[in-house]
Amino acid sequence: MFDLVGVPEALRLSASRYWEQFEQNRIKQELPALDSVLANRISLAEFNTQLTRAFAASEFIGKTCAIHPSFLIELVESGILFEPLGDEALLPFEAAIDACTNDADLDKTLRQFRNKAMIRIIWRDLNRCANMQTITGELSRFADAAIQFTANYHYRQLEKMYGMPIGRESGVAQPLLVLGMGKLGARELNVSSDIDLIFTYPESGNTNHESRVLSNQEFFTKLGQKLINSLDKVTADGFVFRVDMRLRPHGQSGALVLNFAGMEDYYQTQGRDWERYAMIKARTVAAAQGTLKDDDYVKRERKYLRTMLRPFTYRQYIDFSAIESLREMKGLIARQVQRKGMNLDVKLGEGGIREVEFVVQVFQLIRGGRDAHLRKRQVMVLLPILEQENYLPKGAGAALSEAYEFLRNTEHAIQGYQDRQTQALPTDELGQLRLAWAMGFENWDAFIAVLNNYRQRVNHEFKAVIADPENKEEVNSTALDIWQGMWDASVQSGAISVEDARALLHGEQLDNPEDLIKLLHDLRENRSVVNMQASSRSRLDDFVPRLLLMISEHAEQGELMVSFVETFKRIVPLVESIVRRSAYLVLLIENPIALHQLVKLCAASPMISEQIAKYPALLDELLTPVNLYFTADDDHQKIKSDLQDELRREVLRLEWEDLEGHMEVLRYFRSAHSLRVAAGEVSETLPLMKVSDYLTFIAEAILEHVLRLAWEHMVAKHGRPLRADGTAELEPNFVIVGYGKLGGIELGHGSDLDLVFIHNADTTLSTEGLAEGKGIIDNLTFYARLGQRIIFILNTQTASGKLYEVDMRLRPSGNSGMLVSTLAAFERYQHKEAWTWEHQALVRARVVAGSAELATQFDQVRLAILHQQRDLPKLRQEVRDMRLKMRDQLGSEKGKRSNIFNLKQDAGGIVDIEFMVQYAALAWAYQAPKIVQYTDNIRILGSLEEAGLLDATSVAQLIAAYKAYRSIGHRLALQQQEAVLAGENLFDTEREQVSHIWQQLIEAE
Structure with a gap:
C-alpha cells in the first residue's frame, strides 16, 4: 500500500515513520484500511503515489494523520479528497458548529475541521490535483465559512445574554459585517496564511434586553473579541487561522469595531495611501446575524459599504501619485529584507510574489477609478486584462502569470511542509531536496535555476513599472x-x-x-x-x-x-x-x-x-501609443461595434438615472476618441477617408447611447408608449436621421450634427403610466419630449464642454416645424411641401440610431422621394440659384481677391462638387436607382460613372479634387485655421476642372 519508489532516499525515513504510526493508530482505533474505503474513486496505484508524496513532502500531513488517522480515512471515504470543493461539502461543518453547546466544544470542532481541510488542501496542492487558483480559492472559501459560522455562533450566545443590537435610525437588528483584506479578500489565501480582518456594523444604537442593555458598539466589540479568540487561540488541537486586525482604522490603537459612519469619516479624513492599497482587495466575507435574520437588509448594507469605500480606494481621475506611495512601501520592504537577511524569501525578496502584486496594484490604484475592469481582486485574473488593455507590454502579462503561479506553488510547498507561515527558501540540504522534489525537480540546482529565472523576469517587469523615472x-x-x-x-x-x-x-x-x-x-x-x-x-x-x-x-x-x-x-x-x-x-x-x-x-x-x-x-x-496611433480598419462594422462595446463597458457601473454620470462618460469618450483620430491624422497613420469614418462612427455610437439614455429617462417618468393592440413598446419606435456630413459619413474635427427625429407611434394613444396611473401622457408628447431630452444631453454645456452642437433646421418646416415628426407626416411634407434644396439634403440622409424596422421604412420613403422623375431645366435652375446665393453670401469672391480661395464656398470648391452630386442624384435616380443607394459623395460619384451618367474622367477629377480639398481642410482645422487659403498654390488646376464640369452639368441649357 505504501510504496516509496520514486521518493528520494533521504526523505523516506520520516515518511515511513509517519505511515507506520498511522497504521498502528488506525488498527488500535479499529478503523478501516484506506484501500477498503477508496471505492474506485481513483486507481490504487495513483492513490499510492499521492499518499507517499503527501507523507514525504509534508510533515504536517504525516504527523496529523498519524495522530488522527480518522481524518484521512474520512476524507478518502467521503471522496472530497479527490473532488473540487462543492457547496454541500461545507454543510457538515455548519451543522457541527450549530450543534456546539459551549466555547470549548466550539474551539475543538473548529480545529478538527480546520485540520481536515488543511490535509485536503495541501494533499491536492502537492499532487497537483488542482491548479493554484483553485487551491487558494477553496482555502479562502473554507476561511469564509469558518468566520461566518463562528460569528453566527457567538452572535447567538451574546444575544441570549444582552439582547439584539438594534439600529437607532432603522429600528432593524444590526449585523456584524466582516471585511476580509489581503489574500482572504482576494480569495487567494496560501496554505498557511493569516487572515486580515476589519469589523463594522451599520448603525449605532442599543440592545433590546430588558435589563442588561449594551450599546451596539459594546455588543459588537464583545462579538469581535470572541470571534478572534475562537479562530486565533492555540489549543491542544492547534489553531484555525491567525487573525490580524492591524488594518482596521487607526490600527492597533483604534477601536476593534466601527459603525459605518465612523468608517466613512476615517477614510474620508485620515485614510492613508497604504490603506488604499489594502482596500483594493477588501471583500465582505461574513455577515453575522442573530435569530431575527433579514437577508435583504444585510444585502443592502453590504452594497452600501462597498459604495462608501470605493471613492477612497479608487480615484475618479488617473492617479499616478499612488505610484510614489507604492515605491516608498516597496523601499521599506526592501530595506527590511536586507536588514533581516531575507533575500531568499520568495514573497518579499527581489523578484518575489509581492513584486507581481505591486505591478498589478499600481495599475489598479492609478486607473481603477476610471476603468472598472481593474477593480477585480485576483492577480491571475488581472494580469491578462492588463496585457490585453496594453497597460503591460505584449507577453508581459503571460510571463508574470506563469512566474506568479510558480512562486505561489513554491510558497505552498514551503508552508505545506510544517503548516508554518514562512516563505523562506530552506538552507539545509534535506530541506532543499524536499522542496525541489515537491516542485517536481530532481535536485536543488535544477529547481533554483528555474526559480531564479522567474524571479529575474518578475523583477524586470516590476522595475519597468515602479522604478524611479530616471x-x-x-x-x-x-x-x-x-x-x-x-x-x-x-x-x-x-x-x-x-x-x-x-x-x-x-x-x-x-x-x-x-x-x-x-x-x-x-x-x-x-x-x-x-x-x-x-x-x-x-x-x-x-x-x-x-x-x-x-x-x-x-x-x-x-x-x-x-x-x-x-x-x-x-x-x-x-x-x-x-x-x-x-x-x-x-x-x-x-x-x-x-x-x-x-x-x-x-x-x-x-x-x-x-x-x-x-x-x-x-x-x-x-x-x-499603440492605442493612440491606431491604423485604418476597412471593416466598418467592426469599427462601429468596437466603439459600441467600449462605450458599453464605460457605462456599466452607472445606473440609468445617473444622467450626469452618463453625460460625463459620453464627453470623455468623444474627446478621447477624437484625440486618437487627430493623433492618427497628424502622424499620417489614418488617411482622410478613415478619419471621417472614425469621427462619424464615434458620433453614431454616442447617438445610440444618448437615445437609450433619453428613452430610459422617459420610461421611468411616464411608462412606455402603448400600441393599438394594447401592448407597450419595449424599444423606442423612433429613429435619429443624420444629414449633411454625418449622413454622408464625412464628419470632420468639430463638425456639428444635422439631425432629424422621426417616430412611428400611434398618436391617438398614450403611455401606460406608472403605479396608480401617474405620469400618463399622449404618445406624441412622449416622443416630442424624448427628442428634447436627446438635444439636452447633446447640447448641454458641462465642465467637460458640449457633446455636440446640434442643428435641427433640416426637419420638416425648419425651425417652425415640429421637433419630432411621424413618418407619415415626414413623407407628406417631402412629397407636397419640401423645397428642392431639402430634396438635395435628403440625398445625404440616413438613419444613424434607433429602431431597425422604422429605419427600413424611412429608407423606403427616402428612395421613393429621390426616385421621382423631375423637370430637369427647373431642377438645374433651382440648384444653380441656390448655389449662387450661397456663393455671394459665404464665398470670398465677393471681394474679387484672386489670391484667396475658400475651400468650401468659392467657385470650384467643395460645395460645387456636393451640389453637382446632389443634382445628378435627383436628376437621374428615376432611371438609375442605385445612384442614391449610398449617401456619401465619393460612392455616389462612383455609381454615376458605373451607370454611364458621368464620364470616368470627370468622376476621377471630382473625386481627386474633393479628397484634396477635404484633406487640406482637415489639416487647417487641426491648426485651428479657417478653410481659406491665401497666396499661391490655390488648387488652380482642381478648381478649373471642377468649374468646367459645373459649366457642363449645371450651366448648360
Whole structure:
C-alpha cells in the first residue's frame, strides 16, 4: 500500500515513520484500511503515489494523520479528497458548529475541521490535483465559512445574554459585517496564511434586553473579541487561522469595531495611501446575524459599504501619485529584507510574489477609478486584462502569470511542509531536496535555476513599472540640471540672459528666446502656481525642467512641426490647468513616453493642445501609443461595434438615472476618441477617408447611447408608449436621421450634427403610466419630449464642454416645424411641401440610431422621394440659384481677391462638387436607382460613372479634387485655421476642372 519508489532516499525515513504510526493508530482505533474505503474513486496505484508524496513532502500531513488517522480515512471515504470543493461539502461543518453547546466544544470542532481541510488542501496542492487558483480559492472559501459560522455562533450566545443590537435610525437588528483584506479578500489565501480582518456594523444604537442593555458598539466589540479568540487561540488541537486586525482604522490603537459612519469619516479624513492599497482587495466575507435574520437588509448594507469605500480606494481621475506611495512601501520592504537577511524569501525578496502584486496594484490604484475592469481582486485574473488593455507590454502579462503561479506553488510547498507561515527558501540540504522534489525537480540546482529565472523576469517587469523615472530610460542629467537652473532662475524676470537661453535652445530652433523667458516667468507667477501646496509645488519644480528637456531634445532632432518656444507656449495652458491636480504632473513625470507624446502632438496641432488643456483627463490616452496611433480598419462594422462595446463597458457601473454620470462618460469618450483620430491624422497613420469614418462612427455610437439614455429617462417618468393592440413598446419606435456630413459619413474635427427625429407611434394613444396611473401622457408628447431630452444631453454645456452642437433646421418646416415628426407626416411634407434644396439634403440622409424596422421604412420613403422623375431645366435652375446665393453670401469672391480661395464656398470648391452630386442624384435616380443607394459623395460619384451618367474622367477629377480639398481642410482645422487659403498654390488646376464640369452639368441649357 505504501510504496516509496520514486521518493528520494533521504526523505523516506520520516515518511515511513509517519505511515507506520498511522497504521498502528488506525488498527488500535479499529478503523478501516484506506484501500477498503477508496471505492474506485481513483486507481490504487495513483492513490499510492499521492499518499507517499503527501507523507514525504509534508510533515504536517504525516504527523496529523498519524495522530488522527480518522481524518484521512474520512476524507478518502467521503471522496472530497479527490473532488473540487462543492457547496454541500461545507454543510457538515455548519451543522457541527450549530450543534456546539459551549466555547470549548466550539474551539475543538473548529480545529478538527480546520485540520481536515488543511490535509485536503495541501494533499491536492502537492499532487497537483488542482491548479493554484483553485487551491487558494477553496482555502479562502473554507476561511469564509469558518468566520461566518463562528460569528453566527457567538452572535447567538451574546444575544441570549444582552439582547439584539438594534439600529437607532432603522429600528432593524444590526449585523456584524466582516471585511476580509489581503489574500482572504482576494480569495487567494496560501496554505498557511493569516487572515486580515476589519469589523463594522451599520448603525449605532442599543440592545433590546430588558435589563442588561449594551450599546451596539459594546455588543459588537464583545462579538469581535470572541470571534478572534475562537479562530486565533492555540489549543491542544492547534489553531484555525491567525487573525490580524492591524488594518482596521487607526490600527492597533483604534477601536476593534466601527459603525459605518465612523468608517466613512476615517477614510474620508485620515485614510492613508497604504490603506488604499489594502482596500483594493477588501471583500465582505461574513455577515453575522442573530435569530431575527433579514437577508435583504444585510444585502443592502453590504452594497452600501462597498459604495462608501470605493471613492477612497479608487480615484475618479488617473492617479499616478499612488505610484510614489507604492515605491516608498516597496523601499521599506526592501530595506527590511536586507536588514533581516531575507533575500531568499520568495514573497518579499527581489523578484518575489509581492513584486507581481505591486505591478498589478499600481495599475489598479492609478486607473481603477476610471476603468472598472481593474477593480477585480485576483492577480491571475488581472494580469491578462492588463496585457490585453496594453497597460503591460505584449507577453508581459503571460510571463508574470506563469512566474506568479510558480512562486505561489513554491510558497505552498514551503508552508505545506510544517503548516508554518514562512516563505523562506530552506538552507539545509534535506530541506532543499524536499522542496525541489515537491516542485517536481530532481535536485536543488535544477529547481533554483528555474526559480531564479522567474524571479529575474518578475523583477524586470516590476522595475519597468515602479522604478524611479530616471531609471526608466536614460535621462541627460547634465541637460536636466541646466533646465532646472533656468526654471529656478525664472522666479525673477530678466534673471536669464538671452544669450544663455539661445545656447540652451540649440540655436537653429530658437526664434524668440525672450519669449521663452517671459513664458517661464509668467508661469512661475501664475496665481494657481503661487498658491500651490508645498508637495504640489515640488512636483511642478520636478516636471517643468523635464518638459523643457523633452522639447529641446526633439527640437534638436527636428521632430517638432513648430519651434521650441511655440511648442512650450501651447503646453503652458495645460500646465496651468493641472497644477491644482498635481497627480497629472506625476503622470507625466512617471511616464517619459506620455510626455514625449504630449510634446509631439502639441507641436503638431494647437487644436490638440487646447483640447488636452481643457480636459486634462485625456492625458491618460498618451500612456498607450499603440492605442493612440491606431491604423485604418476597412471593416466598418467592426469599427462601429468596437466603439459600441467600449462605450458599453464605460457605462456599466452607472445606473440609468445617473444622467450626469452618463453625460460625463459620453464627453470623455468623444474627446478621447477624437484625440486618437487627430493623433492618427497628424502622424499620417489614418488617411482622410478613415478619419471621417472614425469621427462619424464615434458620433453614431454616442447617438445610440444618448437615445437609450433619453428613452430610459422617459420610461421611468411616464411608462412606455402603448400600441393599438394594447401592448407597450419595449424599444423606442423612433429613429435619429443624420444629414449633411454625418449622413454622408464625412464628419470632420468639430463638425456639428444635422439631425432629424422621426417616430412611428400611434398618436391617438398614450403611455401606460406608472403605479396608480401617474405620469400618463399622449404618445406624441412622449416622443416630442424624448427628442428634447436627446438635444439636452447633446447640447448641454458641462465642465467637460458640449457633446455636440446640434442643428435641427433640416426637419420638416425648419425651425417652425415640429421637433419630432411621424413618418407619415415626414413623407407628406417631402412629397407636397419640401423645397428642392431639402430634396438635395435628403440625398445625404440616413438613419444613424434607433429602431431597425422604422429605419427600413424611412429608407423606403427616402428612395421613393429621390426616385421621382423631375423637370430637369427647373431642377438645374433651382440648384444653380441656390448655389449662387450661397456663393455671394459665404464665398470670398465677393471681394474679387484672386489670391484667396475658400475651400468650401468659392467657385470650384467643395460645395460645387456636393451640389453637382446632389443634382445628378435627383436628376437621374428615376432611371438609375442605385445612384442614391449610398449617401456619401465619393460612392455616389462612383455609381454615376458605373451607370454611364458621368464620364470616368470627370468622376476621377471630382473625386481627386474633393479628397484634396477635404484633406487640406482637415489639416487647417487641426491648426485651428479657417478653410481659406491665401497666396499661391490655390488648387488652380482642381478648381478649373471642377468649374468646367459645373459649366457642363449645371450651366448648360
